[in-house]
Amino acid sequence: MTSIAELMTHDHRSCDHDFARAETLANKKDWSGASEALETFAAGLEAHFQAEEQDLFPRFEAAAGMTHGPTQVMRGEHVEMRASVEQMRAALASRDLDEFAGEAETLLILMQQHNMKEENILYPMCDMHLAGQRDALVDALAHRLAPEHAA
Known part of the structure; x- marks a missing residue:
């Protein structure tokens, strides 16, 4: 039986793989491949967000009675990461490798910190507070995630 933490952590790794592929292609100046x-x-x-x-x-907020805790922080970080992706798109469109690389480095740091907080704190809390609805929730989450990220 898959936990929330296992499912969402697996999806983090799938996103990391996609991110690395974009970086590799940009470094080769394969602009169309990097954009794709x-x-x-993105x-x-x-889909993960x-x-x-x-x-x-x-x-989680309903079960834990916590609306101004870790989920509020995570939503704020999602906003930052979405903005960073937009900057990366703009850098690729203008074929500016330095700008792309700088923004990619910023996003990588944001993602690493964000994922650590989710994987070590929030997801285990979700598994604990949502144990009674875990199977249905894992199914619902899995249907929202990118199909190519399925385990």
Whole structure:
């Protein structure tokens, strides 16, 4: 039986793989390939955010009675990461490798810190507070995540 933490952590790794592919192609100055890879990454990342913001966080907040805690912090970080992806798109559109690399480094640091907080704190709390609805919730989350990230 898959836990919330296992499912969402697996999806983090899938997003990381997509991100690395976009970076590799940009470094080769394969602009169209990098743009395509960035869009794959962005779609997977947005699907992950939507799964959290539409399903996981509201259920956790209802079960834990906590609306101004870790989920509020995570939503704020999602906003920052979405803005960073937009900057990366703009850098690719203008074929500015230095700008892309700088923004990619910023996003990588944001993602690493964000994922550590989710994987070590929030997801285990979700598994604990949502144990009674875990199977249905894991199914709902899995249907929102990018299909190509399925285990």
